[in-house]
Amino acid sequence: MVGSDNRIQxxxxxxxxxxxxxxxxxxxxxxxxxxLPMSLWDMVLQKRVDCGSSGYQAPVMPHFPRSAKGKRSVxxxxxxxxxxAFDLLATVAGNLLSERENSSTPCSxxxxxxxxxxxxxxxxxxxxxxKPCKLEAFDWLRCTEDLSGPENDLKMxxxxxxxxxxxxxxxxxxASLCVKSDMSEEDPISGxxxxxxxxxxxxxxxxxxxxxxxxxxxxxxPAGSLECKEDGSKTPQQAGRPVAGNAxxxxxxxxxxxxxxxxxxxxxxxxxxxxxxFEVPLYRKNIPCISSFPKQDECMDLPVDKDGDDNxxxxxxxxxxxxxxxxxxxxxxxxxxxxxASKFWKVSPTMLQDDVEQKPALRGKRMCYxxxxxxxxxxxRRKLFYNCSVSASDGGIYNEGVSNxxxxxxxxxxxxxxxxxxxxxxxAPSSTTGQKPCxxxxxxxxxxxxxxxxxxxxVIEIPETATVGSLKRTVSEAVTAILGxxxxxxxxxxxxxxRHDNKTLRQAGISQGDKLDNLGFTLEPNPxxxxxxLTGSEDPHFLGLGCAxxxxxxxxxxxxxPATTDQGxxxxxxxxxxxxxxxxxxxVYSPADASSPEKTTANSLALVAVPxxxxxxxxxxxxxxxxxxxxxxxxxxxxxxxxxxxxxLVQAVEKLGTGRWxxxxxxxxxxxxHRTYVDLKDKWKTLVHTARISPQQRRGEPVPQELLDRxxxxxxxxxxxxxxxxxxxxxxxxxxxxL
DNA sequence: GTTAGGG
DNA sequence: CCCTAAC
Numbered sequence: 124m125v126g127s128d129n130r131i132q133x134x135x136x137x138x139x140x141x142x143x144x145x146x147x148x149x150x151x152x153x154x155x156x157x158x159l160p161m162s163l164w165d166m167v168l169q170k171r172v173d174c175g176s177s178g179y180q181a182p183v184m185p186h187f188p189r190s191a192k193g194k195r196s197v198x199x200x201x202x203x204x205x206x207x208a209f210d211l212l213a214t215v216a217g218n219l220l221s222e223r224e225n226s227s228t229p230c231s232x233x234x235x236x237x238x239x240x241x242x243x244x245x246x247x248x249x250x251x252x253x254k255p256c257k258l259e260a261f262d263w264l265r266c267t268e269d270l271s272g273p274e275n276d277l278k279m280x281x282x283x284x285x286x287x288x289x290x291x292x293x294x295x296x297x298a299s300l301c302v303k304s305d306m307s308e309e310d311p312i313s314g315x316x317x318x319x320x321x322x323x324x325x326x327x328x329x330x331x332x333x334x335x336x337x338x339x340x341x342x343x344x345p346a347g348s349l350e351c352k353e354d355g356s357k358t359p360q361q362a363g364r365p366v367a368g369n370a371x372x373x374x375x376x377x378x379x380x381x382x383x384x385x386x387x388x389x390x391x392x393x394x395x396x397x398x399x400x401f402e403v404p405l406y407r408k409n410i411p412c413i414s415s416f417p418k419q420d421e422c423m424d425l426p427v428d429k430d431g432d433d434n435x436x437x438x439x440x441x442x443x444x445x446x447x448x449x450x451x452x453x454x455x456x457x458x459x460x461x462x463x464a465s466k467f468w469k470v471s472p473t474m475l476q477d478d479v480e481q482k483p484a485l486r487g488k489r490m491c492y493x494x495x496x497x498x499x500x501x502x503x504r505r506k507l508f509y510n511c512s513v514s515a516s517d518g519g520i521y522n523e524g525v526s527n528x529x530x531x532x533x534x535x536x537x538x539x540x541x542x543x544x545x546x547x548x549x550x551a552p553s554s555t556t557g558q559k560p561c562x563x564x565x566x567x568x569x570x571x572x573x574x575x576x577x578x579x580x581x582v583i584e585i586p587e588t589a590t591v592g593s594l595k596r597t598v599s600e601a602v603t604a605i606l607g608x609x610x611x612x613x614x615x616x617x618x619x620x621x622r623h624d625n626k627t628l629r630q631a632g633i634s635q636g637d638k639l640d641n642l643g644f645t646l647e648p649n650p651x652x653x654x655x656x657l658t659g660s661e662d663p664h665f666l667g668l669g670c671a672x673x674x675x676x677x678x679x680x681x682x683x684x685p686a687t688t689d690q691g692x693x694x695x696x697x698x699x700x701x702x703x704x705x706x707x708x709x710x711v712y713s714p715a716d717a718s719s720p721e722k723t724t725a726n727s728l729a730l731v732a733v734p735x736x737x738x739x740x741x742x743x744x745x746x747x748x749x750x751x752x753x754x755x756x757x758x759x760x761x762x763x764x765x766x767x768x769x770x771x772l773v774q775a776v777e778k779l780g781t782g783r784w785x786x787x788x789x790x791x792x793x794x795x796x797h798r799t800y801v802d803l804k805d806k807w808k809t810l811v812h813t814a815r816i817s818p819q820q821r822r823g824e825p826v827p828q829e830l831l832d833r834x835x836x837x838x839x840x841x842x843x844x845x846x847x848x849x850x851x852x853x854x855x856x857x858x859x860x861x862l
Numbered sequence: 863g864t865t866a867g868g869g
Numbered sequence: 870c871c872c873t874a875a876c
Contacts, residue, residue: 784864
């Protein structure tokens, strides 16, 4: 087996870290923050390439820039090339399928498990953490004791070691309980002293991680990887999984391997890996359901050699996920918030088939989500996420995922979630639910299979003269637009929406076979997309609606074909707009409609769960179409300006002048979240252009000539007087009042 | 983060 | 509507 000589650490986690001084650790975390996401994506991509093969090549990490500008630059490059969630899903699904097909032997039978490791951190304040740490260690051990069978030998070994170690270390450093199995002493980077020492050593661990990144090979995977490759059941993903940033919250399911079913329940220990040569699973406190942990069926690749075999396969660097978990978490949260607030996932046309068929080629689909410019994300939205993350602490899978993980983890989470929903039937050893109360009975698997996606209420208007091809395109774009922001999954049982993410399937009544026929799923637009901020109270957990300081204007992109023609048929009919022209009231669908649990929402896609069926079909669903222009999915939905909006714009510009788009936005379009000041500027530009061309040349909803005249007048005026009048601009407040 | 301008 | 440069 592979991961023999590994050192396993069972350092008990500690509680959330209070503010810590900025130190080398901090710096290291920054590095991790910066690099991890990309490393993850690269890894996934690589895995995709290597799908089906054991030759996993570690991605080459970029040079870590020192300057802020350099960071931004590189980061952007990274972001611009990232894979979209669905790509990941495709990858995961594809790999999963392949693996399942190729391996009849469950991982659990083979033995080793990855599990475990624990990391963390030595705390700078051992005294504070002493109790919790001990307790955790105890829990873990107890949990471990439930194991039985050969495959648990390793666990037992760990348990044994932990006990010994505990007794040895407790007095001096209870906070860092380490389990050590054999490992080579020559490990230059992760010297034992660094990882197994008492509190205060964490910094080293972190530095080590940072060093790895700095070396550009955080996940290098030497020939000897830990995986139990011999059983052939391990997936590439099971090998080097970056987890570093995950050592945060025990509830987060995102930290598990992309396609390990076991990961779905978020109860198992996290794997920590840096170099793929070794994996150090994490054990952290707050892992909710330890009782189920013992299952550790497949995928628990324990890097420990139970036989004490130290043939080290080159696994000399046990990674330690470091920890200063809270800091890392904070960083992750920040990034996530930023990500969620300013970007949305792009639906990629990547064909899952490729994955299923294990075609190695990436086909150049390496793009990911588009950077949504921050200016386009409303402040409120950002704020919302912020709040959300706070309240999400008690939430379920999704909440945790959204709020407590890093970007990369988010992706993992998403894929896992989807996986859980769509692929859970495949012998997933663990439940597909999020956390569940401890001490529950072992999970029984619930088999679900989704037959097809139904797309109701997809209204499309298209000229008679349009070609069939354009019709197809239009439909495609309409669908893509809906999918563009990523999807949320809603679960309906007997027509009733199950809102509590924390419920187990059993608790929700989904575990009973006879009820599965009445189980439905909905695909809902991701609130992060465009103005479609929220779907009402649909899922307060997800967006933290409940914690939103104020009701946000609910805007929703109508499911009607958006951006289909120049006529802009997708836009809602113009609404009267007294003072706030665009306050998103042009939405066609009221929040109530959207959130009504009893009926299929107009914009959600109904799914029907049906008993066993071809998994592959499911996997392909979100990715099936492969538009020629993948960008279409990421592009914001086109929302032509209504006459009322134009009027408001003209009025504002007349007062404020050109060149003050932010003020224009604030005064006239403050509540129109879908109109950024750039939009307004652009619109003005087109208005000026429109006003200058002949009416015959104009397209779209006709703008009254009167308005166009005003446009020209104002434009001419401000072109002349802009410079000098801007010197003494009246206060915005007054202007707004005037307006 | 804004603004301006090209695409 | 997107993207980027410039500030």
